[in-house]
Amino acid sequence: xDAFQGIIKxxxxxxxxxxxSFMALLTVGSERLFSLVAFKxxxxxxxxxxxxxxxxxxxxxxxxxxxFVNNRSWKLFTGCCVNPRKMFPRGHNCxxxxxxxxxxxxxxxxxxxxxxxxxxxxxxxxxxxxxTKSERLLELICKGKPKECWEELNKVxxxxxxxxxxxNEELKLSLQAQSQILGWFLICSASFxxxxxxxxxxxxxxxxxxxxxxxxxxxxxxKEQLEDxxxxxxxxxxxxxxxxxxxxxxxxxxxxxxxxxxxxxS
Amino acid sequence: xDAFQGIIKxxxxxxxxxxxSFMALLTVGSERLFSLVAFKxxxxxxxxxxxxxxxxxxxxxxxxxxxFVNNRSWKLFTGCCVNPRKMFPRGHNCxxxxxxxxxxxxxxxxxxxxxxxxxxxxxxxxxxxxxTKSERLLELICKGKPKECWEELNKVxxxxxxxxxxxNEELKLSLQAQSQILGWFLICSASFxxxxxxxxxxxxxxxxxxxxxxxxxxxxxxKEQLEDxxxxxxxxxxxxxxxxxxxxxxxxxxxxxxxxxxxxxS
Amino acid sequence: xDAFQGIIKxxxxxxxxxxxSFMALLTVGSERLFSLVAFKxxxxxxxxxxxxxxxxxxxxxxxxxxxFVNNRSWKLFTGCCVNPRKMFPRGHNCxxxxxxxxxxxxxxxxxxxxxxxxxxxxxxxxxxxxxTKSERLLELICKGKPKECWEELNKVxxxxxxxxxxxNEELKLSLQAQSQILGWFLICSASFxxxxxxxxxxxxxxxxxxxxxxxxxxxxxxKEQLEDxxxxxxxxxxxxxxxxxxxxxxxxxxxxxxxxxxxxxS
Numbered sequence: 001x002d003a004f005q006g007i008i009k010x011x012x013x014x015x016x017x018x019x020x021s022f023m024a025l026l027t028v029g030s031e032r033l034f035s036l037v038a039f040k041x042x043x044x045x046x047x048x049x050x051x052x053x054x055x056x057x058x059x060x061x062x063x064x065x066x067x068f069v070n071n072r073s074w075k076l077f078t079g080c081c082v083n084p085r086k087m088f089p090r091g092h093n094c095x096x097x098x099x100x101x102x103x104x105x106x107x108x109x110x111x112x113x114x115x116x117x118x119x120x121x122x123x124x125x126x127x128x129x130x131x132t133k134s135e136r137l138l139e140l141i142c143k144g145k146p147k148e149c150w151e152e153l154n155k156v157x158x159x160x161x162x163x164x165x166x167x168n169e170e171l172k173l174s175l176q177a178q179s180q181i182l183g184w185f186l187i188c189s190a191s192f193x194x195x196x197x198x199x200x201x202x203x204x205x206x207x208x209x210x211x212x213x214x215x216x217x218x219x220x221x222x223k224e225q226l227e228d229x230x231x232x233x234x235x236x237x238x239x240x241x242x243x244x245x246x247x248x249x250x251x252x253x254x255x256x257x258x259x260x261x262x263x264x265x266s
Numbered sequence: 267x268d269a270f271q272g273i274i275k276x277x278x279x280x281x282x283x284x285x286x287s288f289m290a291l292l293t294v295g296s297e298r299l300f301s302l303v304a305f306k307x308x309x310x311x312x313x314x315x316x317x318x319x320x321x322x323x324x325x326x327x328x329x330x331x332x333x334f335v336n337n338r339s340w341k342l343f344t345g346c347c348v349n350p351r352k353m354f355p356r357g358h359n360c361x362x363x364x365x366x367x368x369x370x371x372x373x374x375x376x377x378x379x380x381x382x383x384x385x386x387x388x389x390x391x392x393x394x395x396x397x398t399k400s401e402r403l404l405e406l407i408c409k410g411k412p413k414e415c416w417e418e419l420n421k422v423x424x425x426x427x428x429x430x431x432x433x434n435e436e437l438k439l440s441l442q443a444q445s446q447i448l449g450w451f452l453i454c455s456a457s458f459x460x461x462x463x464x465x466x467x468x469x470x471x472x473x474x475x476x477x478x479x480x481x482x483x484x485x486x487x488x489k490e491q492l493e494d495x496x497x498x499x500x501x502x503x504x505x506x507x508x509x510x511x512x513x514x515x516x517x518x519x520x521x522x523x524x525x526x527x528x529x530x531x532s
Numbered sequence: 533x534d535a536f537q538g539i540i541k542x543x544x545x546x547x548x549x550x551x552x553s554f555m556a557l558l559t560v561g562s563e564r565l566f567s568l569v570a571f572k573x574x575x576x577x578x579x580x581x582x583x584x585x586x587x588x589x590x591x592x593x594x595x596x597x598x599x600f601v602n603n604r605s606w607k608l609f610t611g612c613c614v615n616p617r618k619m620f621p622r623g624h625n626c627x628x629x630x631x632x633x634x635x636x637x638x639x640x641x642x643x644x645x646x647x648x649x650x651x652x653x654x655x656x657x658x659x660x661x662x663x664t665k666s667e668r669l670l671e672l673i674c675k676g677k678p679k680e681c682w683e684e685l686n687k688v689x690x691x692x693x694x695x696x697x698x699x700n701e702e703l704k705l706s707l708q709a710q711s712q713i714l715g716w717f718l719i720c721s722a723s724f725x726x727x728x729x730x731x732x733x734x735x736x737x738x739x740x741x742x743x744x745x746x747x748x749x750x751x752x753x754x755k756e757q758l759e760d761x762x763x764x765x766x767x768x769x770x771x772x773x774x775x776x777x778x779x780x781x782x783x784x785x786x787x788x789x790x791x792x793x794x795x796x797x798s
Binding site for chain 1: 386387409410432436439440442443444446447450451453454457458460461464465468469471478479480483484486487488491492495
């Protein structure tokens, strides 16, 4: 029984890691699904737009979803029109941009995952690049390839060019290789950047490591107890109001925190 | 047992997300069913009407269904002819349009989902566009295609044109690509728009984030308890009335809230 | 256990939706069965009558069935010959037509479903239209088709025309497309109309939203308890009567509501 509790505790501690792994798996799965079921490269002049849309649109949607799911963004924006002082407190003009930056950074995780997975797979990039009209990109892709490459590049993904099968296959492999190189580059730079920002944030913190750990545990405990208390109070208040309503009485006074107190607690 | 309760609590908290995912799955499923079972492009001059009807009619039905399911719309309209002051209270002339806007926005979720799924699939759009008579659209679609494209475009979805199979396949792919690009565009702009409106609504709120959380919990609790109380009162009242009826007695007085109280509580 | 009860409660609340979904499934199933087993287009001059009968007769039967199933229609008509004042109470001459309208509207749901499903399937409409003799309809259907279309349209559903198979197939597809467009049009307008009437009825209601909810709960509870009480009283009365009969006694007095009270309660 003790071992079982230990396992559960371990998993609860690793909540963040498990959450991210689950998200990564979901991303890989949905990318495979998309590229198999929905993605059909048109092999015409629309290649570039089509490929880029499949590469970027889901990333955009995931970014917006990240904003929606993030509690901090709502904490920041709720009531900001009525009380603009809240967003730009005196002497801390940067506070708003600091929090906004934090929100954007944490919302970027999912889109980055999508982009990495999509680039590592290579289907979308291959289609997008094969429709290019830019001279310099064509120069780069078709270097040392037969002359047809310049004119029929957009038919490469469908394999319907007048080139030999070997040449066609070679072009496809080369495009996919570029996509995967780009993908790894994105992953490497994103992870390095996240390390740097975390280091910087920790460096600027005014408390020591142990103290920070304590505050994290405290914050979590407080959140849990706050939820319970809110539920409790809501229960009592609604019971009182309904009773008064059906019995045609004036409600008794109910002790509630003032608006300023709520505001400060947020 | 504790872990199990935690899981249930988690799912209850994510109710909205689970509901929307379920709705999305249902939409995808019914779209597949429709396009496989019911949809047969006529490949004649009726193509445009037929495709547009399959694209837009279910969205329209879903919009109306959204109105029906939404409790707020009934709260708004109930008794509004008898008491027009309710819809346009003094000094808050915009209140009616504000609530109506909220209802319309939340009813738009399902139709948007349908349109997105249908456009990403591409069958309906392909049929609708292949029946076009407009010179400019034809120019756009048939650019760089053989001359038959201008005359036999409406037979493309059935593959019964006098063009080569490759050309036909290319035209179909290109139409489907346009449909998917449009679908992604719709999804991206809809998600961005929903983020903007939610942000704006939160910005205008007069209470802080924590207070809002409290009121949400309160509203839910009150709703649950209201249902129980209503059931209780209805039970008692009906028991009394039936007893009086069968025993030929005058009913006793029964304490009930006045009409004005009901009205105010709504 | 709590979660399980929540699920049951959810399903009980969604009773109406589940009922309608079940009805829709039943309609689709029986329509499929009819068009596969019973429907054989005669491909002669009787086409129009045959198709229209299959399209409209089940709708008529469902309308009548709707009247039978509806409790309110029996409440309205029971005893109306003996007491015509009941149907046309003084000062409320419209009351009869108002209730009748309600009954007709709620009975129209099932026929509308049948018509929609049958039109979306298209078999019945195809047969009905292919037997047309009207010049204008023929003009509409056979536009741009070979000359045989005018003479052999009624053989199209069986595929026994002297036209090529392609032309025949095209004609069939075009007729089915018309049927489906008509079906979607019917669904869209019916849903819009039902939204409008519900809105209007709610607007005219004299009570607020919450009060309406209370009365609905009350009516249901009263109905349940009335059934129990009736059973109880009937039990007692029959026991007394039988006992008296076998023991050759005069029955004791039994307290019963008067006729006027019954009438008023209905």
